[in-house]
Amino acid sequence: MFAFTGPDVLVAYERSGGFAGIEERVTVDVSGTALVNGRTITLKDAEMRGLRAALDGIVTTWSSTAGCDVADHFTYTLDYRGHRATRCWLPSDWRAAVERLEALTRR
Template identity: 60%
Template structure:
């Protein structure tokens, strides 16, 4: 079957899941990459409190955790990307996709991101 698929140019792989918060069920998509160890962390939190952590599988946020995360995300006003700090060796790159924006920051994140990033990092470390 794989040989026929290759000859006919048909893909036998399933489609990849959506990767942005534009997906209706997603509240936020958070990515943290880089560092000395070359991390590649990703968390997708759905509006119902289901979190998919790339390295750990599925988690369910309590209603208090979900409310806190939603509040922290809504308080973010720095919604543009910046390449400042990207030249630092072994830096982390942080990307948040929330509502109608997606922004990436390197090395240091804006103060208004910190509460949400801390919550999302805690999900990665669970």
């Protein structure tokens, strides 16, 4: 599912679904190298600090099907600190990290 895995991966994120069938994947390793929808980018030091701070706020580490009964919903999967969770409603504690990860898809 995610492009690269292993002990050097800081976080892996995927958003899929919606009316257009979007599929976005972002994997960031601990050195600041990111694989974003198949292309490699390097995060600046400030971006890495901000991402790490946002990730530190995550406490929702379990999956839920709440919100999955809505047509054309998005599914969010986050793999961080040994926890992999999939949600259809974005938990508020994921929001800052997800915004930073999705910003990478627009670079």
